[in-house]
Amino acid sequence: MTLKIEHLTGGYSGTPVIKDINLTIKPGEALGLIGLNGAGKSTTIKHLLGLLRPQQGKISLDGISLANEPSKFKKKLAYIPETPVIYPELTLKEHLELTMLAYDLDLDEAWEKAHRLLKTFRLDDKLDWLPVHFSKGMQQKVMITAAFLAPAKLLVIDEPFTGLDPLAVANFIDLIRQGKQEGKEILMTTHVLADAQQAISNYAVLNRGTIEVVGTLDEIRRHYGLKATDSFDRLYQLLYQEQSNA
Numbered sequence: 001m002t003l004k005i006e007h008l009t010g011g012y013s014g015t016p017v018i019k020d021i022n023l024t025i026k027p028g029e030a031l032g033l034i035g036l037n038g039a040g041k042s043t044t045i046k047h048l049l050g051l052l053r054p055q056q057g058k059i060s061l062d063g064i065s066l067a068n069e070p071s072k073f074k075k076k077l078a079y080i081p082e083t084p085v086i087y088p089e090l091t092l093k094e095h096l097e098l099t100m101l102a103y104d105l106d107l108d109e110a111w112e113k114a115h116r117l118l119k120t121f122r123l124d125d126k127l128d129w130l131p132v133h134f135s136k137g138m139q140q141k142v143m144i145t146a147a148f149l150a151p152a153k154l155l156v157i158d159e160p161f162t163g164l165d166p167l168a169v170a171n172f173i174d175l176i177r178q179g180k181q182e183g184k185e186i187l188m189t190t191h192v193l194a195d196a197q198q199a200i201s202n203y204a205v206l207n208r209g210t211i212e213v214v215g216t217l218d219e220i221r222r223h224y225g226l227k228a229t230d231s232f233d234r235l236y237q238l239l240y241q242e243q244s245n246a
């Protein structure tokens, strides 16, 4: 029982941006999707969310096909976007209620969990505030709280660290670790490997729409002929050179 992306080719209006992507994430596993700007990370996520239709290939979660049973698939998925999605007229409390309704949660249980998460992110005294006036980091915390409230099997996270203060990053990493222990499958795009590697040990490198290698950071270093002491900036430099020479 697992997330499976098989031979996925897709993009925008017929032009393939990602090509023959194959990825598997098992329960309790987290995978980091890394690559240069424009490599196709967000495009892969848009396919997972059902916002783009594959030109080829298929996506399934616990055997449920995104193409054949989209609403069943989406109920098993929670998404933390890079840019928070905030409704200007709704309070923090109403944002969380929306999530509870969307996932048919037991309200008493859900509020107990919500209060715990809000306390972690120091938002517990702001339930009646309008998040549209929050800072970027605070809005990001609303997205994280909502996503971890959902009983989702698959958590898709797009570049989560920008805007979070170091304490919030540490809290967020704890939540990812807990999610793994609970058997969630986690896919996260990021450029901030120093933070990511505290919770994620396996990475897929996406380069010009193709997965070049999947493995631990050490395995990826070896794949690109880097030394164990080389920083990961070196990997990005190599990918950039490859792109410039293509």
Ligand SMILES: Nc1ncnc2c1ncn2[C@@H]1O[C@H](COP(=O)(O)OP(=O)(O)OP(=O)(O)O)[C@@H](O)[C@H]1O
Binding pocket: 012, 017, 035, 036, 037, 038, 039, 040, 041, 042, 043, 044
């Ligand atoms: N709406 C769109 N219509 C057409 N092409 C697009 C669209 N969005 C992205 N692209 C193109 O698809 C390619 C991959 O973009 P994508 O946003 O998936 O990259 P990314 O790896 O997420 O980059 P970043 O690290 O900057 O977020 C780029 O060449 C981009 O120009």
